[in-house]
C-alpha cells in the first residue's frame with residue numbers, strides 16, 4: 571500500500587461520540603493506538619516499538635470488539651452477522667501483520683498504518699456509528 575503518513579495526530583472530537591460511555595472510551599483508545607503508530611513511524615522507530623502496538627491491538631480486539639458484538643447481538647441489531655464478519659477480518663489481518671513482522675517484512679508498519687487508518691474511518695467512524703444509530707432509533711440504550 572502506498573501514500574503519505576502525516577505526522578499530525580488524529581484528534582478525538584465530541585462529534586465522534588455515540589453517547590455510550592463504554593463504546594466511546596474504546597473508540598478514543600483506538601485513536602491513541604493509531605497515533606502511537608504514526609509517531610513511531612515518523613520517528614523511524616517502528617521496528618523496535620511495534621510489539622507494543624500489536625499488544626494494544628490485541629487488547630482492543632479482545633476487550634472492545636467482543637463487547638461490541640455481545641451488545642449488538644443482545645440488542646437485536648439486524649446487521650450483526652456482517653458486523654461480526656468485519657471484526658473477524660480485522661483480527662485476521664492483525665494476525666497476518668504480526669506474521670509479516672516476524673518474517674521481517676520491511677513495510678509492515680506502513681501497511682498496518684494504512685489498514686488502521688481505513689479501519690478508523692470506515693469501520694469505527696462509519697460502520698460502528700451506523701450500528702449504534704440503528705439501535706438508538708429503536709430505543710435501545
Ligand SMILES: [Fe+2]
Nearest residue numbers: 638653693698
Ligand atoms: Fe465494530
